[in-house]
Amino acid sequence: MGAGLRTWLNVLVLSFSFVIIIWHRGILDGWNHQAEVDTINWEIGGGIYWHEKYDPYDPFTLTDSHGPVPYQLKKEINAGNLEPILISQATIYPDGHMQTVLLKGIDPEQMILALPTAPLDTMINEIPAVIGTRMAKSIKLKTGDYMTVRWRDVNGVFDAADIRIVGVFKTNVPSVDNGQIWLPLDRLQKMMQMPDEATIIVAAKEVSEPILTSSWEFKDHDFLLSDLTEMIRSKSIGGSIMYIILLLLAMLAIFDTQVLSIFRRQREIGTHMALGMTRGQVIRLFTVEGAMHGILAALIAAIYGIPFLYWQSVAGLSMPAGTDDMGMAVAEKILPVYSVGLVISTTLIVLIVVTIVSFLPTRRIAKMNPTEAIKGKVI
Amino acid sequence: MDNSNIIQIENMWKQFPMGGGKFTALENINLTFGKGEFAGLVGPSGSGKTTLLNIIGSLDVPTKGSTIILDKSISDLTHKEAAQLRNHHLGFIFQTYNLLPVYTVFENVEYPLLLLDYTSDERHKAVLDALEWVGLSDKEKSRPAQLSGGESQRVAIARAMVKRPEIVLADEPTANLDAENSHHILQMMEKLNKELETTFIFATHDEKVIKYIRRKISLLDGKIEKDEHLEMGDRRPETGDGRPETGGRA
Ligand SMILES: Nc1ncnc2c1ncn2[C@@H]1O[C@H](COP(=O)(O)OP(=O)(O)OP(=O)(O)O)[C@@H](O)[C@H]1O
Ligand SMILES: [Mg+2]
Numbered sequence: 001m002g003a004g005l006r007t008w009l010n011v012l013v014l015s016f017s018f019v020i021i022i023w024h025r026g027i028l029d030g031w032n033h034q035a036e037v038d039t040i041n042w043e044i045g046g047g048i049y050w051h052e053k054y055d056p057y058d059p060f061t062l063t064d065s066h067g068p069v070p071y072q073l074k075k076e077i078n079a080g081n082l083e084p085i086l087i088s089q090a091t092i093y094p095d096g097h098m099q100t101v102l103l104k105g106i107d108p109e110q111m112i113l114a115l116p117t118a119p120l121d122t123m124i125n126e127i128p129a130v131i132g133t134r135m136a137k138s139i140k141l142k143t144g145d146y147m148t149v150r151w152r153d154v155n156g157v158f159d160a161a162d163i164r165i166v167g168v169f170k171t172n173v174p175s176v177d178n179g180q181i182w183l184p185l186d187r188l189q190k191m192m193q194m195p196d197e198a199t200i201i202v203a204a205k206e207v208s209e210p211i212l213t214s215s216w217e218f219k220d221h222d223f224l225l226s227d228l229t230e231m232i233r234s235k236s237i238g239g240s241i242m243y244i245i246l247l248l249l250a251m252l253a254i255f256d257t258q259v260l261s262i263f264r265r266q267r268e269i270g271t272h273m274a275l276g277m278t279r280g281q282v283i284r285l286f287t288v289e290g291a292m293h294g295i296l297a298a299l300i301a302a303i304y305g306i307p308f309l310y311w312q313s314v315a316g317l318s319m320p321a322g323t324d325d326m327g328m329a330v331a332e333k334i335l336p337v338y339s340v341g342l343v344i345s346t347t348l349i350v351l352i353v354v355t356i357v358s359f360l361p362t363r364r365i366a367k368m369n370p371t372e373a374i375k376g377k378v379i
Numbered sequence: 380m381d382n383s384n385i386i387q388i389e390n391m392w393k394q395f396p397m398g399g400g401k402f403t404a405l406e407n408i409n410l411t412f413g414k415g416e417f418a419g420l421v422g423p424s425g426s427g428k429t430t431l432l433n434i435i436g437s438l439d440v441p442t443k444g445s446t447i448i449l450d451k452s453i454s455d456l457t458h459k460e461a462a463q464l465r466n467h468h469l470g471f472i473f474q475t476y477n478l479l480p481v482y483t484v485f486e487n488v489e490y491p492l493l494l495l496d497y498t499s500d501e502r503h504k505a506v507l508d509a510l511e512w513v514g515l516s517d518k519e520k521s522r523p524a525q526l527s528g529g530e531s532q533r534v535a536i537a538r539a540m541v542k543r544p545e546i547v548l549a550d551e552p553t554a555n556l557d558a559e560n561s562h563h564i565l566q567m568m569e570k571l572n573k574e575l576e577t578t579f580i581f582a583t584h585d586e587k588v589i590k591y592i593r594r595k596i597s598l599l600d601g602k603i604e605k606d607e608h609l610e611m612g613d614r615r616p617e618t619g620d621g622r623p624e625t626g627g628r629a
């Protein structure tokens with residue numbers, strides 16, 4: 001293969017890496033962004049006051065992690081800026097099986113979360129409940145169906161009642177769906193004999209100065225979303241292998257091009273030295289030349305990459321069925337988001353890598369004898 | 380050291396390692412060159428011409444003895460100092476021209492000046508002067524691939540001369556040229572030698588070159604056999620101004 005063709009192929013592979021890295025990271029950022037937006041809309045609002053004993057990873061703490069809504073927050077709650085939610089454990093018996101669930105009490109008139117709670121505002125004998133599609137599927141119930149629920153109230157006394165499903169909602173956020181049943185707050189407070197109590201209190205807008213009260217702690221977005229970000233990062237490692245391979249391939253190609261060009265251009269190197277260049281200057285010259293491959297690749301990547309990336313950001317990437325069960329918010333379609341920082345950092349990383357890879361073979365120049373180089377055995 | 384000597388070589392040896400032993404390429408060389416000389420190292424293949432030229436050019440170092448170029452001892456220079464010496468004071472002309480293929484004629488000639496502290500205006504003027512000396516003012520935008528052998532070598536001469544070095548070293552400059560072109564470039568170098576008082580040292584076994592040189596240093600098996608100053612009578616009279624259009628004397 002001619003050196004020219006080979007160089008172009010190498011530059012092309014490098015440009016692929018460019019586009020795929022940016023695309024892949026754009027998908028991750030888009031995914032992250034979409035998951036954050038969904039989580040905020042459906043679950044965490046502008047942040048949450050947690051009861052000091054509340055631990056979402058340990059349902060057994062639920063018996064203790066509730067308390068009266070502090071009077072300092074009452075005004076905000078009445079203004080619709082805060083929404084108390086009471087959480088407790090219960091057992092249901094859908095067609096004879098036993099299953100532990102979380103009962104979550106919420107005001108049917110709340111406007112803070114995207115949860116469609118309005119159907120809970122109904123006068124029926126049974127306890128009205130809404131559930132998500134995942135839950136509906138797992139317990140095989142639909143709107144209008146009944147089931148028995150059994151719970152222990154604040155005194156540890158068992159009680160049971162019938163629940164009637166008044167609505168099924170579809171959400172991208174599994175953590176407000178899986179294993180959960182949403183009830184009117186006042187009904188749950190009555191069932192548990194915990195009048196005016198809550199486990200968490202969700203804020204409508206981001207709270208810059210949380211109101212300090214004893215036994216309640218404010219958790220902000222940074223805290224509540226950190227798990228999510230971590231999860232997306234860990235789930236996406238498989239995807240990054242692809243671009244690591246491409247980048248390695250491109251690095252190998254650049255390295256090979258450099259080795260070849262230094263070998264072929266010995267006479268030129270000798271000439272540079274005869275004309276008074278120091279070895280350091282010749283090394284710099286060849287390193288810069290190699291690094292130019294990176295810049296060339298960036299330009300080529302821009303030519304076909306920008307239309308492709310733009311199309312993706314409009315059309316979106318359809319997520320395969322099954323990603324629903326990943327335990328995090330996944331929309332059916334993810335729109336990649338390309339930030340300036342993403343493009344600049346990717347470009348910088350690739351250019352730095354290319355420069356280092358271009359530099360390595362030039363150390364051979366330092367060992368060259370100018371008189372031998374000028375003879376230029378090759379060519 | 381005698382101030383009129385810009386090159387002073389004393390008891391200089393050059394040996395190359397070879398199969399466990401050593402091969403002596405230059406043996407006890409004693410030579411001095413003054414300013415403005417037009418000299419040739421002459422001898423059969425393998426006699427050590429290129430080796431001697433490379434040492435004078437600070438591209439290589441002697442094994443023994445001293446070689447002093449413009450008051451600097453070649454053996455004692457660091458790589459950087461040697462590069463600086465070449466950069467400021469020495470010009471090279473090669474048998475194979477060795478132009479940088481991606482640059483234009485102008486850029487090739489400008490190149491050595493980029494390594495020196497010339498301003499852009501100074502560079503421009505110096506390059507145009509140098510191209511005029513070699514009669515290639517109209518080719519400044521051409522690339523090396525578009526030039527004939529004779530033209531390429533004239534560009535190489537312009538490149539060697541553009542910074543007006545004290546010494547120009549030319550290794551077989553005519554070996555790839557036909558008779559007519561050889562005479563052209565020799566006339567050109569002779570003219571520059573006179574006008575700028577540049578010292579020229581050739582390594583050659585080309586009779587055409589020998590007709591021009593004023594000092595003939597004969598090498599044989601790494602030793603100086605003869606060192607003769609040639610009579611003007613040995614040489615044919617000057618013709619014209621050395622421009623290529625005037626034709627050669629083949
Ligand atoms: N790097 C080296 N290692 C070993 N031997 C060398 C080296 N360079 C030159 N020689 C030997 O030194 C001797 C002189 O070589 P040099 O190139 O100076 O000859 P030359 O007179 O220029 O010959 P030519 O007319 O063929 O160019 C030769 O026998 C050559 O083989
Ligand atoms: Mg030689």
